[in-house]
Amino acid sequence: MNVALVGVTGYSGMVLYQLLQQHPEVATVRLFGHPDSQPQPLMAAVSNFIGDQTLIEPLDAAVVMASCDLIFFATSAGVTTELATPFIEADFPVIDLSGDYRLQDPETFTKWYHKPAPATAALQQSHYGLAEFTDAARHNYIANPGCYATATLLGLAPLVQQHLINPASIIVDAKSGTSGAGKKLATSTHFSQTDENLQLYKVNQHQHIPEIMQQLKVWDASVPAIQFTTTLLPLVRGIMDTIYAKTDATAEQLHAAFAETYADSPFVRVLPVGQLPTLKEVVGTNYCDLGISYNPVTHTVLVVSVIDNLVKGAAGQAVQNFNQYFGFSATAGLQLTAVMP
Numbered sequence: 001m002n003v004a005l006v007g008v009t010g011y012s013g014m015v016l017y018q019l020l021q022q023h024p025e026v027a028t029v030r031l032f033g034h035p036d037s038q039p040q041p042l043m044a045a046v047s048n049f050i051g052d053q054t055l056i057e058p059l060d061a062a063v064v065m066a067s068c069d070l071i072f073f074a075t076s077a078g079v080t081t082e083l084a085t086p087f088i089e090a091d092f093p094v095i096d097l098s099g100d101y102r103l104q105d106p107e108t109f110t111k112w113y114h115k116p117a118p119a120t121a122a123l124q125q126s127h128y129g130l131a132e133f134t135d136a137a138r139h140n141y142i143a144n145p146g147c148y149a150t151a152t153l154l155g156l157a158p159l160v161q162q163h164l165i166n167p168a169s170i171i172v173d174a175k176s177g178t179s180g181a182g183k184k185l186a187t188s189t190h191f192s193q194t195d196e197n198l199q200l201y202k203v204n205q206h207q208h209i210p211e212i213m214q215q216l217k218v219w220d221a222s223v224p225a226i227q228f229t230t231t232l233l234p235l236v237r238g239i240m241d242t243i244y245a246k247t248d249a250t251a252e253q254l255h256a257a258f259a260e261t262y263a264d265s266p267f268v269r270v271l272p273v274g275q276l277p278t279l280k281e282v283v284g285t286n287y288c289d290l291g292i293s294y295n296p297v298t299h300t301v302l303v304v305s306v307i308d309n310l311v312k313g314a315a316g317q318a319v320q321n322f323n324q325y326f327g328f329s330a331t332a333g334l335q336l337t338a339v340m341p
């Protein structure tokens, strides 16, 4: 299997390249950059790839389609709207890590992304690849979910699918390390601003709110809205969601729902009663760890969901979708271990 990757100089692209290099079914990874760029060796573009002389070539759709079986776009927002059209027109398989094709409704896209939506037909044909709940096989345009959306949806799925909570009571307090913002420089992610600090941002404006709602409504159309807040943490990798909802279920019912939902999901670990997850147990891996706690005084369930935003929240989930698309083993290329301590 030969694959193409656009965006290896970005954070999620570099992690995806690492995963694809050691994927048992991948023979060659061809790297592509801006269509008008000059070819350059990877080691010159990203100094951490010491000694890797693989050329980053200017993106040329005809070259990709003639030599590769699938293309990954790990590119900034808006890039696939511009560059993916020849692949969509040729029905060539694409896995897109960006948010460009995740929302099916163009008006919702314009409202939350503040720019024109990609072509409506292409939006409606794209497959939202939340890997634990969908099957990417036979879908030629796979929109990989956002990092916060992944942590949130995996944390809410059993509660919403099994109608165990008041659907109007969902509150998500989501927190991310700075790599979620990508490699570009910004005042808010500058070391001096982030270190020893906590910053809320995009309150009630986050672009993952409509993406989460789109999927929640597939599971239970009566979910009216969610309260969703994002905070920047003074660390590089990792997302922790603390999710609250009102419930009439018992602690045993809640736990059983999570255990049953994820019984056959190799990358979702439901922790034993009384245990809540930490970031370090998932950073560097494709796991989502879930801890559940029930407060009988307030009839509130707390779910803590942790992921590595660059692996389960981006490159790792993209490989899960790749495995589904080609019918490879679900865990191929994803047997990763967390860095300890």
Ligand SMILES: NC(=O)C1=CN([C@@H]2O[C@H](COP(=O)(O)OP(=O)(O)OC[C@H]3O[C@@H](n4cnc5c(N)ncnc54)[C@H](OP(=O)(O)O)[C@@H]3O)[C@@H](O)[C@H]2O)C=CC1
Pocket (backbone or CB within 6 Å): 006, 007, 008, 009, 010, 011, 012, 013, 032, 033, 034, 035, 059, 074, 075, 076, 077, 079, 097, 098, 099, 145, 146, 147, 179, 180, 181, 182, 183, 184, 309, 310, 313, 314
């Ligand atoms: N960071 C994260 O945790 C997550 C990110 N995502 C999404 O994945 C995508 C990549 O994110 P991230 O890695 O953080 O972003 P970065 O900003 O770190 O990297 C962006 C990459 O896109 C490339 N690029 C930009 N414009 C073009 C273009 N016109 N043609 C070809 N390549 C281009 C850049 O190349 P160059 O450096 O040469 O400009 C760079 O390699 C984004 O859409 C993001 O929203 C999704 C989930 C999680």
Ligand SMILES: CC(=O)N[C@@H](CCC(=O)OP(=O)(O)O)C(=O)O
Pocket (backbone or CB within 6 Å): 077, 097, 098, 099, 146, 147, 148, 176, 177, 178, 179, 180, 181, 182, 207, 208, 230, 232
């Ligand atoms: C820390 C930080 O800034 N995180 C980014 C997450 C970006 C991402 O995963 O998502 P998209 O692909 O949907 O752009 C944010 O909150 O916008």
